[in-house]
Amino acid sequence: MTTDYDGIADQYKESKLEEWRTHIEQFTLLQMLGDIAGKSVLDFACGEGYYTRVLRRLGAEPVAGVDLSGGMIDLAKAEEVRNTLGISYQQGDARAVTLTEPCDIVFAAYLLNYAKNYQELLEMGHAIARNLKTGGRFITVNNNPDDPPGNFSIGRAYGFTKHLEGELVEGAPVIFRFHLADGPFDVTNYHLSRVTIESALGEAGLGDIRWHAPSVSPEGSRLHDQRHWAPFLAGPPVAFFDCTKR
Numbered sequence: 001m002t003t004d005y006d007g008i009a010d011q012y013k014e015s016k017l018e019e020w021r022t023h024i025e026q027f028t029l030l031q032m033l034g035d036i037a038g039k040s041v042l043d044f045a046c047g048e049g050y051y052t053r054v055l056r057r058l059g060a061e062p063v064a065g066v067d068l069s070g071g072m073i074d075l076a077k078a079e080e081v082r083n084t085l086g087i088s089y090q091q092g093d094a095r096a097v098t099l100t101e102p103c104d105i106v107f108a109a110y111l112l113n114y115a116k117n118y119q120e121l122l123e124m125g126h127a128i129a130r131n132l133k134t135g136g137r138f139i140t141v142n143n144n145p146d147d148p149p150g151n152f153s154i155g156r157a158y159g160f161t162k163h164l165e166g167e168l169v170e171g172a173p174v175i176f177r178f179h180l181a182d183g184p185f186d187v188t189n190y191h192l193s194r195v196t197i198e199s200a201l202g203e204a205g206l207g208d209i210r211w212h213a214p215s216v217s218p219e220g221s222r223l224h225d226q227r228h229w230a231p232f233l234a235g236p237p238v239a240f241f242d243c244t245k246r
């Protein structure tokens with residue numbers, strides 16, 4: 001598996017500043033996480049550490065981040081030097097990770113949508129299950145497998161669009177285009193159906209999958225009225241779920 005994040009690490013970091021990231025993505029994930037003070041957390045596909053730092057600041061301990069991209073991990077480590085939180089970062093494939101002690105929570109914002117087929121997803125599922133205590137939780141957001149291509153342009157109001165060449169079949173590349181002030185950049189995800197996701201994670205030993213509708217933070221609702229957020233909430237481009245290690 002390769003990753004194309006080394007060349008876009010700075011741009012991706014900038015894309016995390018878009019309002020929907022804070023007021024929908026982060027707000028929904030934090031609602032799902034609940035109180036994580038004192039919980040051990042592994043952040044898979046941590047990127048430059050955006051959520052890794054959020055998790056640590058919420059009181060999680062210890063917190064570790066793993067990402068395939070050396071460029072992303074370099075940014076994460078540089079931030080850790082600037083503002084030390086006690087997070088450990090490691091460059092590598094999440095599928096190869098085995099912690100010395102399983103943790104309470106595995107978190108992954110946009111990992112699963114890099115699996116191109118059932119086998120790669122199963123390997124991710126095994127890595128998640130292997131690194132969780134029994135009863136531990138996996139919390140995640142990914143490309144929404146149920147988002148129909150006819151809805152792929154609604155993200156434009158929020159700073160991004162999705163693109164597909166051909167049919168939305170298993171393994172089809174779904175391109176997220178982030179429209180920044182300096183110009184757009186692309187990130188390629190892969191479509192796997194909800195059935196495939198539930199089946200692979202189930203085979204890996206993760207159960208009780210619960211899908212969560214996105215919600216808007218109170219501050220987001222103050223910034224923009226209902227009409228602004230309605231298309232996102234009615235046809236979410238990304239999908240949230242959590243599950244438990246059996």
Ligand SMILES: C[S@@+](CC[C@H](N)C(=O)[O-])C[C@H]1O[C@@H](n2cnc3c(N)ncnc32)[C@H](O)[C@@H]1O
Nearest residue numbers: 003005045046047067068069093094109110114
């Ligand atoms: C969209 S970014 C998300 C980064 C971070 N979670 C966030 O939300 O800001 C996706 C990240 O997944 C990483 N990635 C893709 N496949 C991976 C794998 N098999 N193991 C670890 N990281 C992976 C990429 O390098 C990239 O940094």
